[in-house]
Amino acid sequence: MSLVYTLLSLVVAFALAAVIIAVSGENPWQSFQAMFMGAFGDLAAFGETIVKATPLAISGLAVALGLRTGLFNIGVEGQLLVGAIAAAWCGYAISTPAFLHIPLCLTAGFVAGGFWGLLPGLLKAKRGVHEVITTIMMNYVALHLTHYMVLNPMKDAHTMAPQTPAIHTTAQLPQIAGIGNIHAGVLVGVLLAVVFAVFISRTVVGYEMRIVGLSSNAARSAGINVSKMLLLAMLLSGGFAGIGGAVEVMGVHHKFYDQFSPGYGFDSIAVALLGGATAMGTGLSAILFGALRNGAVTMQLVTDTPKEIVTIIQAIVIVFAGAKFLRGRQSQKWDS
Amino acid sequence: MLPLTMRRENCTPIVEMLQITKRFPGVVANDSVSFCARRGELHALVGENGAGKSTLMNILYGLHRPDSGEIRIAGEPVEITNPGVAISLGIGMVHQHFMLVRAFTGVENIILGDEPSRLGLTNYRRARNEIQEICQQFQLVVDLDSPVGNLSVSAQQKVEILKALYRGVRILILDEPTSVLAPQEVESLFAMLRKLTSQGTCVILISHKLPEVMAYSDRITVLRLGRSIATIETSKASVEEITNLMVGSSSEMPAQPSQPVVTRQRHVLLSVRELCVRGKNRGVGPLSFDLHEGEILGIAGVDGNGQRELVEALVGLRKASGSCLLASCELLCLDTRHRLDTGIAYIPEDRFDAMIPNRPILDNAILGLQRAKPFSKHGILDCKSAHNHAHVIINELGIRSTGPSMIAGHLSGGNQQKLVLGRALSVNPKLLIACQPTRGLDTHGVQDIHRRILAARERGTGVLLVSYDLDELLALCDRILVMFKGKIAGIVSRGEATRETIGALMLGAKV
Numbered sequence: 105m106s107l108v109y110t111l112l113s114l115v116v117a118f119a120l121a122a123v124i125i126a127v128s129g130e131n132p133w134q135s136f137q138a139m140f141m142g143a144f145g146d147l148a149a150f151g152e153t154i155v156k157a158t159p160l161a162i163s164g165l166a167v168a169l170g171l172r173t174g175l176f177n178i179g180v181e182g183q184l185l186v187g188a189i190a191a192a193w194c195g196y197a198i199s200t201p202a203f204l205h206i207p208l209c210l211t212a213g214f215v216a217g218g219f220w221g222l223l224p225g226l227l228k229a230k231r232g233v234h235e236v237i238t239t240i241m242m243n244y245v246a247l248h249l250t251h252y253m254v255l256n257p258m259k260d261a262h263t264m265a266p267q268t269p270a271i272h273t274t275a276q277l278p279q280i281a282g283i284g285n286i287h288a289g290v291l292v293g294v295l296l297a298v299v300f301a302v303f304i305s306r307t308v309v310g311y312e313m314r315i316v317g318l319s320s321n322a323a324r325s326a327g328i329n330v331s332k333m334l335l336l337a338m339l340l341s342g343g344f345a346g347i348g349g350a351v352e353v354m355g356v357h358h359k360f361y362d363q364f365s366p367g368y369g370f371d372s373i374a375v376a377l378l379g380g381a382t383a384m385g386t387g388l389s390a391i392l393f394g395a396l397r398n399g400a401v402t403m404q405l406v407t408d409t410p411k412e413i414v415t416i417i418q419a420i421v422i423v424f425a426g427a428k429f430l431r432g433r434q435s436q437k438w439d440s
Numbered sequence: 441m442l443p444l445t446m447r448r449e450n451c452t453p454i455v456e457m458l459q460i461t462k463r464f465p466g467v468v469a470n471d472s473v474s475f476c477a478r479r480g481e482l483h484a485l486v487g488e489n490g491a492g493k494s495t496l497m498n499i500l501y502g503l504h505r506p507d508s509g510e511i512r513i514a515g516e517p518v519e520i521t522n523p524g525v526a527i528s529l530g531i532g533m534v535h536q537h538f539m540l541v542r543a544f545t546g547v548e549n550i551i552l553g554d555e556p557s558r559l560g561l562t563n564y565r566r567a568r569n570e571i572q573e574i575c576q577q578f579q580l581v582v583d584l585d586s587p588v589g590n591l592s593v594s595a596q597q598k599v600e601i602l603k604a605l606y607r608g609v610r611i612l613i614l615d616e617p618t619s620v621l622a623p624q625e626v627e628s629l630f631a632m633l634r635k636l637t638s639q640g641t642c643v644i645l646i647s648h649k650l651p652e653v654m655a656y657s658d659r660i661t662v663l664r665l666g667r668s669i670a671t672i673e674t675s676k677a678s679v680e681e682i683t684n685l686m687v688g689s690s691s692e693m694p695a696q697p698s699q700p701v702v703t704r705q706r707h708v709l710l711s712v713r714e715l716c717v718r719g720k721n722r723g724v725g726p727l728s729f730d731l732h733e734g735e736i737l738g739i740a741g742v743d744g745n746g747q748r749e750l751v752e753a754l755v756g757l758r759k760a761s762g763s764c765l766l767a768s769c770e771l772l773c774l775d776t777r778h779r780l781d782t783g784i785a786y787i788p789e790d791r792f793d794a795m796i797p798n799r800p801i802l803d804n805a806i807l808g809l810q811r812a813k814p815f816s817k818h819g820i821l822d823c824k825s826a827h828n829h830a831h832v833i834i835n836e837l838g839i840r841s842t843g844p845s846m847i848a849g850h851l852s853g854g855n856q857q858k859l860v861l862g863r864a865l866s867v868n869p870k871l872l873i874a875c876q877p878t879r880g881l882d883t884h885g886v887q888d889i890h891r892r893i894l895a896a897r898e899r900g901t902g903v904l905l906v907s908y909d910l911d912e913l914l915a916l917c918d919r920i921l922v923m924f925k926g927k928i929a930g931i932v933s934r935g936e937a938t939r940e941t942i943g944a945l946m947l948g949a950k951v
Contacts, residue, residue: 306820306821306823307819307820307821308810308811308816308819308820308821309819311803311810311821312810315796315807318796318798318799319792319793319796321788321790321792321793322792322793322794322795322796322807324757324776324793325755325757325776325786325788325793325794325808326780326794326807326808326810327756327775327776327777327778327779327780327781327808328777328808329775329777
């Protein structure tokens with residue numbers, strides 16, 4: 105049922121996009137073909153799709169973890185930024201062998217992102233402040249904080265650009281030879297997805313988080329410490345997002361620069377919703393969004409269809425996923 | 441001619457509900473109930489929780505459709521398919537939970553759905569003037585221009601009543617209108633209702649507060665277990681008579697397995713001393729009582745006299761001061777989880793506070809036990825044990841299901857309740873705290889749950905049973921603790937407990 109709904113939403117999204125392309129005088133079929141070739145046409149194209157999907161998948165897992173605990177973490181963008189800049193600092197400021205350096209940078213990303221998530225979590229658990237409000241605010245704080253950091257204390261002295269120095273090669277995630285630009289970050293993503301799936305469905309803490317997400321009253325009556333679960337969920341969610349940022353720094357850019365994220369944190373909300381907040385679903389929808397982003401560039405080169413058409417497709421998919429999510433929430437309320 | 445018409449007008453009841461039957465899954469809420477109300481009378485509809493009062497009135501207001509039966513308004517048979525039809529017939533209803541838009545002003549709320557307009561624009565001035573007129577007519581004083589969210593509860597209630605009056609109501613239904621009011625406000629509410637009835641409006645009052653029903657109503661209809669028992673003139677009735685009609689004589693009750701009263705002195709299991717709880721409306725306590733092993737202690741009282749606060753304090757969902765010793769272990773310094781670990785099983789009043797309807801039975805079977813062996817080891821859930829446990833509960837309690845992976849919310853109400861009880865008893869608790877465990881169940885389900893509770897008592901479990909059903913308490917309990925206004929009005933042992941003694945204590949009489 106859910107899969108049918110998801111596929112249906114994709115069909116509708118592409119159909120509407122086709123209409124818009126046709127109305128603007130282009131050939132929808134050729135445009136989609138170019139988009140597909142750009143995304144999956146050869147090994148290099150596929151590799152680029154996966155590279156684009158990796159941060160989306162990891163931060164999508166962050167959103168999914170929140171959703172499973174009944175939290176709507178819109179602050180993934182900010183958590184990703186602070187995670188990225190923390191990883192970048194560890195990457196250029198510390199010198200140590202790769203087998204230590206890479207885990208160190210990833211941990212730095214997790215800690216920074218987790219801290220960024222923990223603050224709204226604390227406000228939610230202790231004072232009942234709605235996490236949507238506080239996480240949005242924290243996004244702005246993160247954006248301006250990182251902006252300040254790359255202009256002042258962390259600025260690379262050798263260039264005019266607002267960016268940090270390049271990280272040491274020991275902190276870079278190695279390329280996976282042969283498949284385009286794919287780097288070891290994709291393995292981090294797969295590992296996190298497995299961790300997420302096992303954690304949420306097989307562990308006691310994961311079970312308790314799900315119960316909190318489904319009914320906080322039932323959780324309280326069953327002796328589950330709801331505040332603690334909310335805190336933990338925000339910590340882990342923020343931490344995942346932070347790793348997402350770290351991986352992007354370590355695998356792709358090898359530095360942190362201002363306006364670093366092209367909205368990964370916001371797309372990841374759609375990714376998680378479309379994926380039904382499961383590990384597998386989130387991974388697949390991240391690949392879809394990565395393919396759209398990647399294929400759009402080729403489409404614009406080959407045909408005259410602007411790449412922004414992809415934004416329309418994404419938006420329609422988000423509307424569908426969001427409608428289902430809200431409806432699910434409502435029916436749950438009505439049940440009880 | 442004229443006198444004849446007038447006599448007809450007076451004789452035909454404005455509301456006639458004949459042989460109304462309404463079934464919900466597992467429950468017969470109304471079992472061929474008949475109910476009549478006249479113009480210009482204040483007609484009280486009384487009965488215990490679950491007697492079917494609200495269902496009957498929801499049918500009259502078009503919120504539910506009856507399975508069978510006929511409704512006549514002023515002698516005309518009508519089909520009330522939805523509240524819109526009811527409103528056009530002149531029926532208005534003020535629900536227990538107000539249906540107001542908090543950010544709208546009084547005027548905006550009152551005209552909502554029935555806005556006077558000119559050229560497509562709402563004519564607020566005309567609406568306001570009309571409402572002002574109604575206010576003057578009934579001497580209602582209420583701020584019409586502030587957002588209703590800022591108004592007091594009694595003012596919000598006035599807005600609700602004005603909503604009905606603005607639509608030209610002939611029949612006004614009020615569901616437990618005084619439960620949210622202070623005593624002085626109750627008086628002014630009834631003064632206002634009197635004005636309404638004197639102008640010919642029929643007011644139907646759903647209540648379980650007998651004193652005010654006796655003081656203000658013209659006639660009383662009693663419902664019990666979904667049946668209409670009697671309609672009597674208030675002036676010819678006594679509180680005792682109504683109480684007896686409400687709770688029924690014991691011969692009509694389903695026979696309970698009679699159990700010997702605890703004779704030999706048992707160990708004290710739970711010792712509560714000077715327990716004080718902060719409540720919603722007033723503080724609760726100080727409460728002091730003991731509960732013995734293998735004893736069922738009933739907590740009686742009219743809803744809202746501190747029962748919920750007491751239970752939530754015992755379970756750790758509410759802060760409290762004083763002392764609660766369970767087998768010489770102080771509960772008040774533990775959190776809920778550790779209290780449950782000391783051997784307490786808790787059945788909340790609302791079963792959806794004890795289960796997750798959209799998850800399988802499997803997940804629900806281990807809710808609250810997830811940290812205990814064998815359901816998890818080193819923080820990893822053991823799905824096989826959970827599966828087995830769900831099977832055991834299903835078989836032991838005869839839960840009608842397709843198996844552990846069935847979604848719990850798809851079970852019938854009675855079976856959901858059995859699932860919650862079965863899980864609570866599966867840990868062999870020292871203390872079982874059960875709130876309204878048979879609420880909304882049919883006779884068969886009730887008896888089944890009662891048997892389980894008595895069996896647990898035989899095994900030495902101490903049971904704290906909160907119920908608004910006096911018959912249930914009298915049938916099961918070794919002692920009954922009656923709460924009134926947050927304090928203990930009295931503790932009556934089984935031999936001395938009668939409907940009258942308990943009833944008097946519930947209404948605040950001194951022993």
